[in-house]
Amino acid sequence: xxxxxxxxxxxxxxxxxxxMSRWVTSLGLQVKTAATADEALATLRGRHxxxxxxxxxxxxxxxxxxxxxLEREHPHTxxxxxxSDTNLVESRSENPAVADRPIADFLVKPFQRDRLALAVxxxxxxxxxxxxxxxxxxxxxxEVRDRTDEISSRVRERRxxxxxxxDALIAITTDRVPDAVAHSERVARYAQSVARKLRVDxxxxxxxxxxxxLHDVGKAAMPDALLxxxxxxxxxxxxxxxxxxxxxxxxxxxxxxxxxxxPIVHASHEWFGGNGxxxxxxxxxxxxxxxxxxxxxxxxxxxxxxHYRTHLSSSDTVDELLRGCPAQFDSEIVNAFLAVLGxx
Numbered sequence: 001x002x003x004x005x006x007x008x009x010x011x012x013x014x015x016x017x018x019x020m021s022r023w024v025t026s027l028g029l030q031v032k033t034a035a036t037a038d039e040a041l042a043t044l045r046g047r048h049x050x051x052x053x054x055x056x057x058x059x060x061x062x063x064x065x066x067x068x069x070l071e072r073e074h075p076h077t078x079x080x081x082x083x084s085d086t087n088l089v090e091s092r093s094e095n096p097a098v099a100d101r102p103i104a105d106f107l108v109k110p111f112q113r114d115r116l117a118l119a120v121x122x123x124x125x126x127x128x129x130x131x132x133x134x135x136x137x138x139x140x141x142x143e144v145r146d147r148t149d150e151i152s153s154r155v156r157e158r159r160x161x162x163x164x165x166x167d168a169l170i171a172i173t174t175d176r177v178p179d180a181v182a183h184s185e186r187v188a189r190y191a192q193s194v195a196r197k198l199r200v201d202x203x204x205x206x207x208x209x210x211x212x213x214l215h216d217v218g219k220a221a222m223p224d225a226l227l228x229x230x231x232x233x234x235x236x237x238x239x240x241x242x243x244x245x246x247x248x249x250x251x252x253x254x255x256x257x258x259x260x261x262x263p264i265v266h267a268s269h270e271w272f273g274g275n276g277x278x279x280x281x282x283x284x285x286x287x288x289x290x291x292x293x294x295x296x297x298x299x300x301x302x303x304x305x306x307h308y309r310t311h312l313s314s315s316d317t318v319d320e321l322l323r324g325c326p327a328q329f330d331s332e333i334v335n336a337f338l339a340v341l342g343x344x
Contacts (some may be wrong), residue, residue, distance in 0.1 A: 010031070075130070
């Protein structure tokens with residue numbers, strides 16, 4: 001089945017819309033036209049189109065504004081930008097207006113039928129890849145769901161056999177993500193030292209240690225394809241990987257003895273300024289234990305080698321922590337962490 005059957009042409013010039021419509025129709029595709037960005041969006045509310053050829057200069061909202069709306073509301077519609085501005089095309093990799101947008105092709109006006117046909121073909125390839133990525137991400141999501149349920153079930157079975165739940169989870173994580181276990185043990189030691197420096201309530205300290213040791217337990221539910229990928233994850237794959245905090249919290253909520261650690265683990269990747277995940281909590285809405293774990297986690301991650309990058313020096317990592325205040329990290333906790341590192 002073809003991945004591209006319909007095209008929406010958006011241009012304020014009737015003659016241009018007419019000739020492009022005839023050319024696209026001759027390629028065996030269904031065509032709809034719109035004279036403005038707002039008309040195009042209204043059209044898309046009534047019917048999906050596989051591809052949109054959009055003129056940049058139009059009255060009202062311009063074509064780049066429309067491209068942004070399509071990215072948000074119709075992310076699998078292939079977008080081709082038509083413009084007479086050669087500078088926009090030639091410098092697109094450095095132009096923030098277009099560099100980060102998923103644009104399938106650019107058409108420089110005036111263009112001929114053959115060039116339009118090439119743009120349609122590029123749109124078809126872009127859409128095919130987009131749909132394949134969608135299917136891939138869905139497959140990864142189902143795998144996360146299945147693994148999360150499986151881990152919860154295995155922990156219940158081991159509890160009934162007399163195994164402590166924390167030991168069962170650490171063993172399961174060691175089997176799948178051994179580096180995560182060693183990392184979490186270091187994070188727990190850092191977190192405990194910071195808690196003492198901050199004079200955190202002694203009653204909170206044991207829970208902080210448990211949450212720190214298990215803050216990455218959800219990674220045991222992540223697909224092998226992501227855990228073993230030798231190169232950096234794509235944006236879509238990273239979105240799946242970020243679900244490890246949801247998986248970890250869900251696994252802990254299914255236990256009998258570790259439930260209280262669940263909200264701490266769930267919030268361990270929130271940012272102090274509110275741009276973290278999964279809930280975009282900010283400031284004191286983030287549990288103190290989570291804020292402590294966040295700093296310790298970041299320091300240890302940056303000072304360890306990864307298969308796709310080498311570690312930072314301790315001094316460079318300290319600089320990164322300071323730069324991250326207060327957008328990512330709680331400054332008070334970073335200061336306490338640095339005092340611990342300095343032995344003060």
